[in-house]
Amino acid sequence: MSSVAPPRLTLVTSVDQQFASGTEKSLAAAYSEHGALIYNFCRRKLDEETARDVTQEVFVAAWRSHQRFDPTRGSLRAWLMAIAKNKVIDSYRRQARRPQVVGAIDPDWSSAESATVDASITRTADRMLLAQALTELSERARTVVELSFFRQLTHNEIADTTGLPLGTVKSDIRRSLLKLRENLAENLESGDV
Amino acid sequence: MSDERPMNPADSEFDHDLLLLEAELGELAREITEADTHLDQPPADIWVGIEAAAGHKATADHEESGAVVGLDQRGFWARGQSSLLAAAAVILLVGVGFIAVARSFGGSELVASAQISNEDLPVEFGGEGSVSLRRDGDDVFLELDLPELPSTAGDDAFYEVWMIDTNVEGMISLGGVSADGRIDLPDNVDHQRFPVVDISVEPFDGDPTHSGQSILRGVLTDVADA
Numbered sequence: 001m002s003s004v005a006p007p008r009l010t011l012v013t014s015v016d017q018q019f020a021s022g023t024e025k026s027l028a029a030a031y032s033e034h035g036a037l038i039y040n041f042c043r044r045k046l047d048e049e050t051a052r053d054v055t056q057e058v059f060v061a062a063w064r065s066h067q068r069f070d071p072t073r074g075s076l077r078a079w080l081m082a083i084a085k086n087k088v089i090d091s092y093r094r095q096a097r098r099p100q101v102v103g104a105i106d107p108d109w110s111s112a113e114s115a116t117v118d119a120s121i122t123r124t125a126d127r128m129l130l131a132q133a134l135t136e137l138s139e140r141a142r143t144v145v146e147l148s149f150f151r152q153l154t155h156n157e158i159a160d161t162t163g164l165p166l167g168t169v170k171s172d173i174r175r176s177l178l179k180l181r182e183n184l185a186e187n188l189e190s191g192d193v
Numbered sequence: 194m195s196d197e198r199p200m201n202p203a204d205s206e207f208d209h210d211l212l213l214l215e216a217e218l219g220e221l222a223r224e225i226t227e228a229d230t231h232l233d234q235p236p237a238d239i240w241v242g243i244e245a246a247a248g249h250k251a252t253a254d255h256e257e258s259g260a261v262v263g264l265d266q267r268g269f270w271a272r273g274q275s276s277l278l279a280a281a282a283v284i285l286l287v288g289v290g291f292i293a294v295a296r297s298f299g300g301s302e303l304v305a306s307a308q309i310s311n312e313d314l315p316v317e318f319g320g321e322g323s324v325s326l327r328r329d330g331d332d333v334f335l336e337l338d339l340p341e342l343p344s345t346a347g348d349d350a351f352y353e354v355w356m357i358d359t360n361v362e363g364m365i366s367l368g369g370v371s372a373d374g375r376i377d378l379p380d381n382v383d384h385q386r387f388p389v390v391d392i393s394v395e396p397f398d399g400d401p402t403h404s405g406q407s408i409l410r411g412v413l414t415d416v417a418d419a
Contacts, residue, residue, distance in 0.1 A: 024405030027247055031240055039235035044228065055239050060246045123221075124229070130221055131230045148215060149222040177214050184218075 016076040022066045031059055034077050038084050041128050045088045045121060054091055058084045074185030078129055085125045089118055126184060133183035137176050140164075144172045145180075301329040307390055309339075309411030324390045326378075326413055333382070335367065335390065337374040339409070353395045355403060356387035359412070363387065364403065388413040 015033055018026035038058055042051035062069070062083055069079050134142060147158045155173065159166040305326040320340035327336055335354065342352065354367040354376050365387055367376045378384075392409040 025403075026405075027243070028240075031243060035235050035240065036232040039239065040232045043233070052236060052239055055235060056242045056246070059243045063243075063247045123224070126221055127225050127229045130218065131225045134222070135230075149219040152219065173215065174208075174211055177211055177218065180218055181214060 014071070016069075016071040019062075019066055019076050020069045020071050022063075026066075027059065027063050030062070030076060030080070034080050035059070037077065037128060037132055038080055041081065041084055041125060042088060044124055044128075046091055050091055054084065054087045057087055061087075075183045077132065078183055078185050081125050081129055085121055088121055092117060092121075129184050130180060133180045136183075137179070141172045141176045144169055145176045148173060301327040301334075303416050304328050304333070305384055305388075305413040305415045307388075307411035307413045309390060309392065309409040311408055311410075322409060324411060324413065326384050333378045333384075335376040335378065337370065337376065339370070339374070339392070342408070350394050350396045352408075353393050353403075355389075355391040355393060356382065356384065357389040357391055358387050359389060361389075364391075366401070366403075384413055385415070 015026060015029045019030050035055070039051060039055045042054045042058075045051075046054060058080060062080055069076065134145065137145060143162065144158055144164070147153045147161060148155075153161065155166060155169050158164070158173075159169045162169070164172075303325055307324045308321065309324055310321040322337065322339040324338070325336040327334055337354070352370040354370060355364050356367060356378075357364040363386075365379070365382060367378065370376075370392065389410065389412050391403075391407050393404055394406045394408060395404050
C-alpha cells in the first residue's frame with residue numbers, strides 16, 4: 001500500500017452540487033425534491049397527459065445537460081423550472097400550430113398573443129418558485145419577510161410589531177431576499193437544454 | 194415593478210438594490226394564490242419513465258459486459274433497505290489522517306475472498322485492497338484489508354460497507370468500516386446471493402440509503418471455487 005498520504009476527501013453534499021457533478025444519486029434526489037413542483041407547474045398550464053410528458057422531458061433533459069448547470073449562478077429548482085417553462089411554451093406553440101388545440105390548456109392562450117402567454121407562464125413559474133422558497137425560510141425570517149411583503153410594513157414598523165431589534169429585522173430581510181433571489185435565478189442560457 | 198410602499202427614510206441604511214428587490218419580490222408574493230402553493234404528488238409513472246430514459250445506456254452496457262453496474266441504474270438506493278443495520282453499526286472515523294486496517298483473525302475458516310479496487314469507479318483514490326469472508330463457529334464476518342483512505346474528519350461523512358447482489362437489485366448495509374477491519378455479518382446473510390462487497394462514502398445526511406459514491410468494490414469468490 002502507498003505510504004504517501006492521500007489527498008483529503010472533499011464531499012459534495014448538496015443536491016444542487018451533486019446534480020451539477022452528475023453523481024449517481026442526484027437525479028433521484030432532484031426529482032424527489034422538485035418533481036412535485038415541476039409537475040404541478042406543468043399541470044397548471046397543460047393537460048394531464050402532456051404535463052406528464054413534459055415533466056419527464058424536463059428531468060431527462062436536465063440530467064443529460066447536468067454539466068451546464070452551475071450551482072453558483074442559481075438554484076437547481078430554478079434551473080429545472082426554467083427548463084420546464086421553455087418546454088411548456090414549446091408545447092403551447094406546437095399545439096397552436098395544429099388545426100385544433102388539443103387538451104385543456106391555460107385559457108389565456110386562446111385570446112392572447114404569444115408574448116403575453118409567455119409572460120403568463122413565466123409569472124406562474126416565478127410565483128410558484130417564490131412560494132416554495134418562502135416556506136424554506138426560518139420561522140422568524142418568514143414572519144419578518146411576510147410582514148414586509150404582505151402587510152408592506154417598513155423595517156421600523158416590522159421591528160415594532162415583532163419586538164425584534166431593527167438590525168435583526170434588516171439582517172433577516174437581507175439574508176432572506178438574497179436567498180429568495182437565488183431561488184428564482186434562472187441560470188439558463190438560451191439553447192442550453 | 195412599482196412599489197406601493199414608498200421607501201421609508203428609516204430604510205435608508207438598506208442597500209438600494211435590496212430595497213428594489215424587496216419591492217419586486219413583494220409584488221410577486223402578493224400575487225401568490227393557493228394554487229401556487231398546493232402541490233399534488235406527481236403520478237408514479239413519471240419517475241419510472243425518467244429513470245428508464247436516463248438509465249437506459251448504462252443498463253445496456255451492463256448487459257453487454259456482465260460487469261457490476263453503477264448504483265444509479267436500478268434506483269434501488271432510493272428504497273432504504275438498510276436503515277436499521279446502518280444505524281446500528283455506524284462507526285465514526287474522525288480525528289485520524291487515514292485508515293489502513295489489516296488484521297489477522299486466527300482460528301477462523303476462510304470461506305470466500307475478493308480483491309477490491311477503485312477500478313471502474315469515478316474516484317482517484319482508494320487503490321486496491323482485499324476482503325475475506327471468514328467463519329468462526331457460528332460467527333461469520335468480513336476481514337477488510339483496505340488501502341490508505343482519505344480522512345473523513347471534518348467532512349461530516351464516514352465509510353460504509355455494503356454487500357450487493359450482482360443484478361444490483363438488493364443490498365445489505367454492514368455499517369461503518371471498523372478500526373480493526375472486522376465486520377460481522379448479520380445471521381443468515383447469504384454471501385453467494387450478495388457477493389459484491391462495496392465501500393462507499395456516506396454523508397451524515399440522515400439518508401440511510403447508499404450515497405452512490407463508491408470508492409472500492411470487488412466480488413467475493415468462494416475458496417472452494419478458486
